Amino acid sequence: MSMRFTTTTTSRSATKTSCSLLKGTKKQSKSSSSSSRVSSSSPKSSTRRRIKCFAGKNEEEEEKKKTRDDETKNTTMAKKIVSLSTALGVSLTMTTMPLVGDDVAQAYEYNQNQISQLAGLQANPVTNARALLRNSLPIDCKEIRQIQKALESISDDLRVPGVKFSGVEESVNKSLKIVKNDANKIVDKTASAKKDQVRQYLKDLGTELQDFQTIVANKDKQEVPVAQQKCLSLVTKIEEALVNEFPYQVPAPYDTTLPRLEGRATVEMEVKIKDNAVTPGGKLTIVLDGYNAPVSAGNFTDLIQKKFYDGMKIQRSDGFVVQSGKPENAPKGVDGYIDPATGKERSVPLEIMPESSFMKKKAPEYDFTFEENGMYREQPVLPFNAFGTLAMARREADNNSASSQFFFLLRESELTPSGTNILDGRYSIFGYVVDNQELLRDMKVDDEIVSMKIVRGAENLVKNERAAPTPTTQEEQAPASE
Template sequence: MAAFISCNCYSSLAAAKLVCPASPTNRIRFVNGPNSSSWWTRRLVPKCSSKKLERCQPQIEKKGRFFSLKECAISIALAVGLVTGMPALNWSPNAYAANPALPELSVLISGPPIKDPGTLLRNALPIDNKAIREVQKPLEDITDSLKIAGVKALDSVERNVRQASRAFKQGKTLIISGLAESKKDHGVELLDKLETGMDELQQIVEDRNRDAVAPKQKELLQYVGDVEEDMVDGFPFEVPEEYQNMPLLKGRAAVDMKVKVKDNPNLDECVFHIVLDGYNAPVTAGNFVDLVERRFYDGLEIQRADGFVVQTGDPEGPADGFIDPSTGKNRSVPLEIMVEGEKTPFYGATLEELGLYKAQTKLPFNAFGTMAMARDEFENNSASSQVFWLLKESELTPSNANILDGRYAVFGYVTENQDYLADLKVGDVIESIQVVSGLDNLINPSYKIAG
């Protein structure tokens, strides 16, 4: 029994350790002791030291209940998973409370986490082309192959390359047929580069040049991602009428955020490259790009850096968000969550509130540097200008299985220099954020471009 402490407290203790930092505000308390017959449900309760920063601080809320034998069996399996390295469960305590019929364990167990932001962004594109995905997957698997020590890794990499090359040759016709007509010439050009690049990677492997593998893999996956974007024909859905006049990002954009770092001898400044996904969060991403073009964030300080998130966007003065000078009112954006299998995002409600307890978000909180909107605890549509970047990832928690998914609107990922986010401190200054691509995808911009 030592491996799992006790079967009645896993759902809070283990899950909180996977996601929450070990700080006094996130400490778990057991009212009747750790071996009591009560269990705890997790709920995000935004709580910060400053009233204006009352945003996404996770805490624990109790809910008394007795465990059944089936629940204990599942808790034991969960604990064994923690010890043996099996993935954690896609656990939703509030879902259980609403529906006492507990799902079977085989349904709950998910695959290993996808932590790479590039992979998450490729998977989130609104396309359905199995042939290109079968090229993508083995190229992504090279990352795991390179975890093997020494040149032995190259044997595994070679299998990945051969699998990708075989899938490319067998599926090339289907890949080309999946390209949007207006982008077909560009897509075919990229496919030629991809094919040549895979031959070059094969030669790198044969030359036993391990150090050259990762840069070439990155190049090939960039081609794959660009081909997949060329498969998107226009914008895939209509934004609800009440949001159609807001700034909307109908596609993707990328920004470079330059931060001046204080009191750090190892880092003076850093540029973070961030990809914003308007295909899955057009209102949220459009609002951010519009504020970037207004230079809203330039000169703002990092306002929270606690090992769990880095946060900024609270302007000087009494307002919690952006005050639109044209209206004199606070601009707020709705909670916007896109779910796998849905054609349009859900607006204004968390997935728990919608009863979608097993739903998988298209943009999950599982990459270090996941970017999302902060908001008031009890008002889903209160986001405005405050944003945060998640500093946590887990080897045990599958994508869409942590306590943030479905509660906060993700709209992008830091894809370069994300590790340096952990070095940022309160008081570090955002010197500038600049849109470096995709600005033409912004619809209804409210800013005025001077000069």
Template sequence: MTILRARRRSSSSSSSSSGSSSSSLSTKRNEAELLPIYDIVLPPGEGGGGPLGGGGGGGGGGTSRRPHPPSPPSHPPLAHLTPIDPSWLVQRGSTTIDDAHRRGRLHVGHVLFVLDASDNVLFLRRSSDVVTCPGTWSVLGEHATRGEGTTDAVVRGIEEELGFVGLPDDDDVNDEVDVVDGHVRARVGTSAKSNESGPTGTFVVRFRPNDNDDDDDGGGGGGGEKTTTGGGSPPPLLVTIRNATEYPLYYIRHYGPRNDDRVDRQLTYMWSATFPMDHDEIVWHLDDEVADHRWISLEDAGEWLSNDARSDDLDGRNVVVGDDATADDATARREDDGPDRGDFCHGTIRSLYEARQLQKCIEDIRINVQSKRKSSALDDLKKAKGIINAKETKMTSSCRDAKVCATILDTMRGELGPLEVTLRASADYQAGSDQERDALDKSYDAQDRIQKSLTALQEQMIPAGYVTPVPDIYSDLPQLKGRATVEMILKKPDGEKFNIEGTLFKEAKLKMIIDGYTAPVTGGNFVDLVKRGFYDNMDIQRSDGFVVQTGDPKGEADGYVGTPSKSVGAGKHGERLIPLEIFAKGDKGPFYESSIEDEGRGGEATVLPFSSYGAMGWAREEYDANSGSSQFFWLLFDSDLTPAGKNVLDGRYPCFGYVVEGADFLRDVKEGDVIVSAKVTSGVENLVLPS
């Protein structure tokens, strides 16, 4: 691929035109592997938003006076907000679940961690894999086994809306669920294929509590009387059966109350739905057997889609963390470890559910303003107000500093008022009039300010001191351990001016966020070069309607000449080279020195995709992954040419930042324009230079 190769003087730097680049772009995408549950990410782009906030709006058809490129993502992916070392997890493929995956899309709808008193993970259910800890449980695999235990199981930590999991079961037995005074009993019937003590496993029961239920102490598998638990569409409840047995997974069954026709509900793989649930209706009870266990739930990760309704996008990307087994235990550990531990094994993972709900409303306002859907924008504004007012406590409790977040939310409330005024005013003006355009521009500006506040809010939810892991072999290269802001001033030669939609400017000012969370080596290299003044007085060397590219210094070298890295060496003229750095969704960190196709993962999405006008990418030679040095490009995003996740850029070139202010100027940046100055305005303390 030549469209974004590093510029070489031995060949024409403009040999690839915008026409050739567009013809080389492919919209075909291999079906991506499912995301691990600890990396459920909102991609930026058209209506998608950033990995955790501030993103939004796509490239399509803005109708206000000036074009408005979408904002960049404001956060690293969820994996970064829950920094765990999953080395204690053992991944085992499940033939049954893999078969289900082949027949349709299996997205995790509800995941449960069970931690014992020693913080050993008893099981973790995710995607199409089975993930367990050695010597404990294998859930939904070929067998589910556990030592002596009881069939009684009760669950705490289920909040608001639940997803679903599967049930290991046999089709010739009758299974029962009892709800007695808030105490949940579940028994799984036995058959000749399992021993008399009953199977072990995790399944969904759907019930509506009934105060008239009678207690039943029947134990083992299949014994005891049935209890009618009501009709309708009750919420699901995750229940774990613990017993000494081996039991193969035959199929997944939907469970209903006694008066449901279970035969009609049986499915070959999985039946999915979520239902609102008032968790105050049930007093969750932990018996002595499981009193020391903590139940942590990740909810609404996705849904099951059949082949007839397949989609590459997850519908539910919100993650909610359930409470610990006991309030006293949770309080004690929060006082001991602080609220920002962000540790799976201690149950203090931050809840981003409310912040993501708010994010979606704010981003939808932007999209609706662009398309003049004013009533829809007002509806989104109303929802945003409701979330801020109703969920402020939950959101502030998820921050490193609750007072800071409270102030941010107050600021957002203050901005929502003027936004509502301008939106309503735009509805009163004639379509296409100057008054309407002015009102929409003001609405867009107000939304932009709110979005920046949302960015600040969600940045407060990043655990203190978090950094993306980088292999030690690259320790002799600059690394960015967080984010940095870079500002550039560009001018045209001979005193010409930039023409943006008929308005003239004597200089172009670009403000960029460089993301060391997703590209620590690439971002660190760029910030280091900016700090050195490398880009000062450098010409723009390519502008073809597809990208704007620079970074090729004068002289024979094709990049920055400096101390080479031991890992990738130097260029033929002494250039400091950096490895290709790609961060795929679902991974703990980036992989290096190969593209996503080279890794055999073609079609998988990246954490930071090329899906926004002004997205920044690192240039390299077509057939040399480690040939990048100092040349980079701004993408002139077009949703038709470069759809997020379906273009030839993602996974082949690292996206390491976005233009957050001044991206409109890129439309009139031409070859020969000059970067007068480039400076790091914030985050320079996150730059770590090799010793």
């Protein structure tokens, strides 16, 4: 009797089954003598089966080895990712120190899902800066959040070849229905001084959504993203107007010793790019978030108003971050702004808002990283997800050593998906670049920050500034003559 079978390379049980079939075939071939054709072919067939069985065992061993190699590779990459956070911490303050080269490139090329699995978390982060800023507004209004979510989901429909118009239509219709039926609920949650303003925004949003319906009916692919952004711009204005007060008290001593931004501010940063045939530079728009990082954003706003950054050079640009903020010709050991009130370098604490505190309208975490606080599963409200994330640089050994140095992250968060505690939960994020982010790619060392200006929200800055001590002259020190 002759029997054909296939040995699989991915299942140990399949190999055992194949071998047992081979044994049964051998017994049958020995007892069978009724057919000379069968008996004459049995030895060769049995030999072939033995070869296949041995081959199956070899393939099984190779599969085991491959699995072990993959596990070793994953473990090695996990160690690289963890160790990279330390390397990043050191290099984010020391502007002359390079990153860890090949490990960074390899880590970025590593599959995001594998990194997420290593972290034990699922990563599907929001990477749009404006969406992150909308999500981080301290408001409690289900209706406007539903409109926001519906309109933002259109971005997924735009990724479908030819645009998924059924999805766009559903989102637009849902949003318009909420505006028509629940506008009063949204207005009721607004402070009295802003109610008329919000009513007008809702009226304008309804008009834009009706125009959006026409665009969808005409299947105008080019106009869909334009209409989406117009509607989301109005949603942002409504949500900003719904913030009725600063939601918490900044803890001592930072409430009285450092500037703080109680709200948001918009910055226009003009840069001059040298030796570039494509662009001479331009202006970036940055939104500073004082709701979730009031001290870090307040410090930055204060230094902008002092024109501290005007004329300063880009001090680091390595494809991972663009960094500046160290005073030129600074004394040895000085990395940041010298406060004239004290004659010492201003120190800004580590400041990170966890989602659990945000939901309860509590203050951010200060002084300690999430890891040091045992908050391994905590998510920051402002994550390192967007290209152009703005954060404070600091010394790795001192969480509260930030001063005036800042950096922009130049990668969407492939290496640092939310919650993996590689950069999230370790550095103070206080804003995002929302317009002309592509200029960051062109910036290099010695390019110039021509100027930074607060174009909106300057009134939200609480300076807490002490006057510099007045020098005492010798005449004032001498006793009065009789």
